[in-house]
């Protein structure tokens with residue numbers, strides 16, 4: 355189904371048809387939903403929207419990753435205002451450009467917006483965090499101040515979500531740059547490598563890959579950050595692949611990260627926790643994943659990296675890795691047995707679209723007192739691969755996922771970020787401008803129905 359601009363349609367039948375999708379036959383049950391929604395395109399033509407927050411005056415503030423800009427959109431009228439354009443930003447097809455954004459906790463008095471983006475310093479590709487001050491009279495972001503720079507970046511797995519916690523600290527999710535896979539398979543994966551005291555003293559952030567970072571608002575290291583292997587740094591958690599979603603629910607920090615060919619993860623992050631990548635994907639169950647350190651394999655460059663788990667290369671069982679600080683995910687998308695068919699012919703050249711993953715790119719929380727009763731106290735996750743929102747109900751203490759995952763709003767798009775409206779009645783989604791996804795019939799497509807769009811799904815129930 356294509357969402358047409360200004361067209362309102364009922365999603366009821368679409369949602370009911372989800373149960374017929376047999377792709378996840380071996381995975382946790384997804385149940386159809388009866389909640390009534392209509393969908394509409396608020397606007398389209400955004401240059402790869404990536405991050406979206408509630409700005410002042412009821413506006414949505416959105417980063418355009420490839421547009422190198424921050425725009426303000428009135429969700430009621432679709433009026434768009436360019437607040438900022440940054441020439442220095444370095445963009446690429448998927449993982450580079452302006453990524454996350456966050457308002458300072460004292461935004462009402464300081465007017466400060468935090469932004470993170472990739473840039474070049476000579477031959478080096480790096481990422482920084484910069485603050486801008488909002489001028490409400492001229493509707494512009496001005497007065498840039500760099501608070502953190504020199505973080506390694508690359509064309510793959512930059513993470514990029516930026517949020518403030520209730521503790522007043524700034525959190526940034528950082529990926530492992532796609533090392534040890536595909537074109538980058540001969541670069542060592544550093545998600546388990548920890549920064550040394552010497553590196554931290556020299557502001558060498560090369561040990562920060564595959565980590566979630568925690569910073570003071572001025573970019574310095576908080577005194578109460580964890581000391582890991584004897585070193586205090588910006589590192590808050592260790593062992594992530596490509597964490598693109600961060601969300602605080604009360605004092606609990608949830609994240610989503612993209613798994614390899616199985617086991618995208620919903621995690622509850624605890625200070626100093628180790629989330630296992632690349633030694634463990636999902637649970638330590640030795641199913642369908644085993645770590646191969648390609649960089650240690652003789653003649654790595656000559657080996658066909660598209661081969662899945664080549665049997666003649668050394669691999670390490672997940673269960674061999676046994677550590678006190680290891681934290682399991684609270685839900686995976688999905689854990690499948692080793693005999694899962696990773697080469698289903700119906701996906702053709704885009705075989706990865708048939709793998710047991712959803713490519714989660716963001717998450718939001720639907721509050722316990724929200725008007726959609728069936729949604730109360732749930733995590734909402736946006737999927738790039740399926741153009742859908744996955745709702746994961748939480749336990750009353752919000753420490754565990756419980757019950758069935760429910761899938762909503764599937765269109766032929768890549769859903770980059772989900773954001774709940776302040777009244778809890780509208781679910782906003784921004785979509786990628788381009789990329790691969792599954793269409794409404796579960797077949798591969800490279801043509802998004804609504805490229806670079808802001809979509810609104812409005813609840814019609816009582």
Ligand SMILES: [Ca+2]
Nearest residue numbers: 629630631636
């Ligand atoms: Ca993990």
Ligand SMILES: [Ca+2]
Nearest residue numbers: 635636637639
């Ligand atoms: Ca596993």
